[in-house]
Amino acid sequence: xTIGLSFLLGLLxxxxxxxxxxxxxxxxxxxxxxxxxxxxxxxxxxxxxxTLLGGLLLVFCVSLSAMVFRxxxxxxxxxxxxxxxxxxxxxxYPVPLLGNARYGEAIYKANGCAACHTQQVTHESVVxxxxxxxxxxxxxxxxxxxxxxxxxxxxxxxxxxxxxxPVGEWGTVVNDAxxxxxxxxxxxxxxxxxxxDVQVRFRGEDLTQHDLLNPRGRGWGKRRSxxxxxxxxxxxxxxSVRIGPDLANVGxxxxxxxxxxxxxNPKIIRKDNKMPxxxxxxxxxxxxxxxxHIINDVIVLKDILLRDVGADAVKIIKVHVAIGDLIEKGxxxxxxxxxETQMDIPNLDDEKISAFLEKKKRESKRFVNAGGGLISSPxxxxxxxxxVSSGNTVKAGDLVLIMEVAERYKPTENAEALVDYLxxxxxxxxxxxxxxxxxxxTSSMPKPAPVATPADATAPAEAADTVKPDEAGK
Amino acid sequence: MSxxxxxxxxxxxxxxxxxxxxxxxxxFLAFSAxxxxxxxxxxxxxxGVKVHASGMMADSAWLAYGRIQPAxxxxxxxxxxxxxxxxxxxxILSHRGKTVLVDGGYLIFGGMLWNAGVTLGFLGILAxxxxxxxxxxxxxxxxxxxxxxxxxVGLSLVQTxxxxxxxxxxxxxxxxxxxxxxxxxxxxGSYLLIHFFHAKGxxxxxxxxxxxxNFAKVYLTFVGLGTLFHFLSALxxxxxxxxxxxxxxxxxxxxxxxxxxVSPGAPVPAWLPALSTVxxxxxxxxxxxxxxxxxxxxxxxxxxxxxxxLAYNLMRLAALVxxxxxxxxxxxxxxGPGSTAEFTTYGPAMELLFNLGFVGLTLIxxxxxxxxxxxxxxxxxxxxxxxxxxxxxxxFGATLPSALGGxxxxxxxxxxxxxxxxxxxVFLFVGSLILFxxxxxxxxxxxxxxxxxxxxxxxxNTKEANA
Numbered sequence: 001x002t003i004g005l006s007f008l009l010g011l012l013x014x015x016x017x018x019x020x021x022x023x024x025x026x027x028x029x030x031x032x033x034x035x036x037x038x039x040x041x042x043x044x045x046x047x048x049x050x051t052l053l054g055g056l057l058l059v060f061c062v063s064l065s066a067m068v069f070r071x072x073x074x075x076x077x078x079x080x081x082x083x084x085x086x087x088x089x090x091x092x093y094p095v096p097l098l099g100n101a102r103y104g105e106a107i108y109k110a111n112g113c114a115a116c117h118t119q120q121v122t123h124e125s126v127v128x129x130x131x132x133x134x135x136x137x138x139x140x141x142x143x144x145x146x147x148x149x150x151x152x153x154x155x156x157x158x159x160x161x162x163x164x165x166p167v168g169e170w171g172t173v174v175n176d177a178x179x180x181x182x183x184x185x186x187x188x189x190x191x192x193x194x195x196x197d198v199q200v201r202f203r204g205e206d207l208t209q210h211d212l213l214n215p216r217g218r219g220w221g222k223r224r225s226x227x228x229x230x231x232x233x234x235x236x237x238x239x240s241v242r243i244g245p246d247l248a249n250v251g252x253x254x255x256x257x258x259x260x261x262x263x264x265n266p267k268i269i270r271k272d273n274k275m276p277x278x279x280x281x282x283x284x285x286x287x288x289x290x291x292x293h294i295i296n297d298v299i300v301l302k303d304i305l306l307r308d309v310g311a312d313a314v315k316i317i318k319v320h321v322a323i324g325d326l327i328e329k330g331x332x333x334x335x336x337x338x339x340e341t342q343m344d345i346p347n348l349d350d351e352k353i354s355a356f357l358e359k360k361k362r363e364s365k366r367f368v369n370a371g372g373g374l375i376s377s378p379x380x381x382x383x384x385x386x387x388v389s390s391g392n393t394v395k396a397g398d399l400v401l402i403m404e405v406a407e408r409y410k411p412t413e414n415a416e417a418l419v420d421y422l423x424x425x426x427x428x429x430x431x432x433x434x435x436x437x438x439x440x441x442t443s444s445m446p447k448p449a450p451v452a453t454p455a456d457a458t459a460p461a462e463a464a465d466t467v468k469p470d471e472a473g474k
Numbered sequence: 475m476s477x478x479x480x481x482x483x484x485x486x487x488x489x490x491x492x493x494x495x496x497x498x499x500x501x502f503l504a505f506s507a508x509x510x511x512x513x514x515x516x517x518x519x520x521x522g523v524k525v526h527a528s529g530m531m532a533d534s535a536w537l538a539y540g541r542i543q544p545a546x547x548x549x550x551x552x553x554x555x556x557x558x559x560x561x562x563x564x565x566i567l568s569h570r571g572k573t574v575l576v577d578g579g580y581l582i583f584g585g586m587l588w589n590a591g592v593t594l595g596f597l598g599i600l601a602x603x604x605x606x607x608x609x610x611x612x613x614x615x616x617x618x619x620x621x622x623x624x625x626x627v628g629l630s631l632v633q634t635x636x637x638x639x640x641x642x643x644x645x646x647x648x649x650x651x652x653x654x655x656x657x658x659x660x661x662x663g664s665y666l667l668i669h670f671f672h673a674k675g676x677x678x679x680x681x682x683x684x685x686x687x688n689f690a691k692v693y694l695t696f697v698g699l700g701t702l703f704h705f706l707s708a709l710x711x712x713x714x715x716x717x718x719x720x721x722x723x724x725x726x727x728x729x730x731x732x733x734x735x736v737s738p739g740a741p742v743p744a745w746l747p748a749l750s751t752v753x754x755x756x757x758x759x760x761x762x763x764x765x766x767x768x769x770x771x772x773x774x775x776x777x778x779x780x781x782x783x784l785a786y787n788l789m790r791l792a793a794l795v796x797x798x799x800x801x802x803x804x805x806x807x808x809x810g811p812g813s814t815a816e817f818t819t820y821g822p823a824m825e826l827l828f829n830l831g832f833v834g835l836t837l838i839x840x841x842x843x844x845x846x847x848x849x850x851x852x853x854x855x856x857x858x859x860x861x862x863x864x865x866x867x868x869x870f871g872a873t874l875p876s877a878l879g880g881x882x883x884x885x886x887x888x889x890x891x892x893x894x895x896x897x898x899x900v901f902l903f904v905g906s907l908i909l910f911x912x913x914x915x916x917x918x919x920x921x922x923x924x925x926x927x928x929x930x931x932x933x934x935n936t937k938e939a940n941a
Binding site for chain 2 (some may be wrong): 110242
């Protein structure tokens with residue numbers, strides 16, 4: 001390689017390492033020199049293993065320090081904060097997960113929820129609102145500056161903002177401006193001697209509430225996620241694919257009940273849901289179990305057979321239900337008349353008879369109970385098909401009707417823990433300084449400083465402008 | 475053959491001696507790789523089906539989508555690509571260096587360790603011991619096993635390269651040599667940072683992205699390009715044109731491939747995504763340089779031997795996939811288009827296209843060329859034809875619909891891309907099943923019909939390597 005070309009490469013290497021990788025400048029110079037020497041001056045070819053190995057090691061160190069160590073240095077100082085929300089509620093954020101939720105994080109990790117769900121609310125752009133305040137003396141100049149700004153940036157409705165500017169009070173100059181326009185506005189206004197205040201707002205589909213005006217809005221969080229949110233996550237399961245919705249704030253969106261249902265059968269929530277069922281997190285509930293945690297799931301058809309009523313054949317007197325009825329458990333379905341009482345009751349005393357009947361009843365749970373002449377429903381469900389009508393004679397074991405019955409599940413400990421963890425994910429409820437929910441204007445905050453006068457107008461402008469758009473993105 | 479007198483051996487084609495030294499180790503690695511490809515395609519198919527039939531296999535935690543999908547990725551990347559890459563690297567480095575493979579036993583032993591590591595990682599993910607990270611999904615405990623397995627294989631490869639007959643190294647050798655060194659460094663570094671020093675919070679993710687970037691943009695790319703640099707010139711019977719371009723490509727790809735890979739909206743300091751965009755652009759210059767050199771070498775030539783035309787054309791297809799995937803990557807590295815594609819199925823689809831379409835196809839094509847020379851027995855031509863067509867169809871069927879579907883759907887809502895992608899998965903499965911059977915059949919026939927595979931146990935060839 002010629003010396004000239006290798007010098008250019010060296011220059012490239014050093015400028016890249018200084019400007020892009022942000023290396024300390026002597027290191028950048030050494031990198032450039034090394035590249036120059038390696039490529040050209042010493043005429044070291046790529047033929048010796050030593051050259052190759054040296055170059056590889058150098059690049060490896062640059063790569064590790066430029067990407068990993070530098071980020072690690074910057075993020076190592078992250079801590080929780082003690083602050084209060086707009087409602088005045090004090091909170092400490094973030095805090096380590098406690099108890100069950102901590103175990104739930106392990107369940108989330110083990111089952112690879114991050115394969116389909118992200119945990120990062122992103123913003124797509126930053127917009128800036130600019131406010132200005134003028135004193136009596138410079139009102140005209142500031143108004144002139146505002147009209148000039150609107151003219152330069154090609155905005156039509158400028159006169160209102162310029163003319164409506166009250167003396168000694170903050171007035172909006174422009175809303176939703178991009179960084180370039182906002183800095184122009186700031187420049188014009190500061191030149192006219194006004195106090196300037198800039199509000200930074202993050203925008204994006206994740207942050208926009210879903211409604212008629214914003215059909216693309218997702219409402220996944222009121223603020224974007226930042227590194228501080230994941231201080232205690234082990235590890236942060238940020239995810240890279242959204243086959244399902246983002247979960248960074250799922251705890252603020254859904255209740256325990258809904259989350260359980262989604263885990264058991266996502267199609268309950270939305271028909272075209274692509275999420276697989278997680279039945280392995282649940283177990284079938286006993287029929288007697290009537291706890292609140294029971295979830296009715298997948299509808300199955302069940303044949304309801306006539307149980308052994310003690311007679312060979314019985315005649316149906318009346319059918320109490322029709323197709324499509326929703327009936328509760330224990331409600332009568334049909335009335336029967338015992339035609340021939342050939343009940344083969346063992347020769348036992350009363351107690352033993354009732355015990356025998358109880359046993360029979362338990363053995364044949366799915367059979368229709370016979371209470372007196374009324375046959376009652378063993379399940380809660382919807383009548384799908386009636387196989388008998390009044391006047392029929394039926395035997396024990398005959399099909400009476402077909403019912404739609406929901407399978408009943410109850411969550412295991414794993415499911416409870418997982419849902420506890422999901423409910424703990426509500427980062428949007430905790431605004432952070434670098435990710436505010438609604439960044440207030442600095443001027444609207446209580447300030448000890450008196451109202452700015454034209455003389456020191458530029459000083460508060462500097463103070464108010466501490467959040468610059470490019471810094472805010474960090 | 476080992477019974478023949480030594481004088482005959484000296485007269486033999488030196489290439490045959492090299493092949494004999496490679497036989498056991500390379501075929502062992504290649505066979506395990508092909509088996510892992512079969513495992514990958516089966517689990518990718520299962521994962522796809524789970525998206526359509528949400529109630530299927532819902533009672534088994536082992537078969538949750540979130541477990542079989544990462545497990546299949548592990549089988550593809552660490553089981554198939556790395557092992558076949560090592561096998562092909564071993565063959566190319568010894569042939570380019572005109573020297574026998576040094577210490578082939580290390581290759582077999584290291585390969586066994588590596589296979590054990592991948593198997594444990596695979597089962598670990600299925601059993602619910604995943605690390606929760608995207609790139610290094612396997613449980614942290616298997617990483618040392620993988621590391622030592624690779625280092626053992628690497629020892630043999632580096633020694634082989636050092637004993638090359640020509641002092642001058644060709645581009646293929648640079649790329650393969652660098653790749654062999656790079657993966658253990660990156661793997662070891664990530665292991666130490668994540669599992670030993672316990673990187674806190676998003677730093678763990680940054681280390682993980684660093685690993686993903688280095689694995690794909692440096693390791694896999696270098697293995698693929700090294701193989702292409704060797705075979706495109708060897709199979710077309712031409713000299714490699716543009717050594718300077720290759721050199722420029724090497725350093726640009728290395729420097730800029732090793733940094734970046736952070737998505738535009740990630741909750742990390744903003745300079746990381748910005749840096750990733752910048753490196754992606756510079757990386758593309760390296761891609762162009764490599765492309766110029768390769769295309770000037772090939773320049774419309776066809777394979778010198780008819781029997782190599784399948785391998786040669788597959789490699790040209792793989793090179794085409796490489797350049798198109800790179801063009802798309804640099805376009806979507808910019809924040810505007812990038813945020814459209816971010817979080818959609820476009821990302822995984824392009825990753826699969828790169829992994830299987832560029833690196834995988836290149837290595838499979840190389841295997842077609844290498845296998846008959848090592849086993850003394852060719853693949854069945856008809857099965858080879860079917861499997862190649864099935865794999866290529868499956869590859870594009872599995873990637874293009876979900877890439878397009880991802881771009882059209884935006885985040886969160888999926889179109890029908892998934893259904894077509896599953897059709898592609900079926901093709902891939904059929905292709906890899908036939909490839910596996912084909913391999914097995916050829917090996918069994920070769921073992922039965924001649925003694926050329928006596929060294930498959932790994933004993934005979936170490937003796938020859940010492941001789």
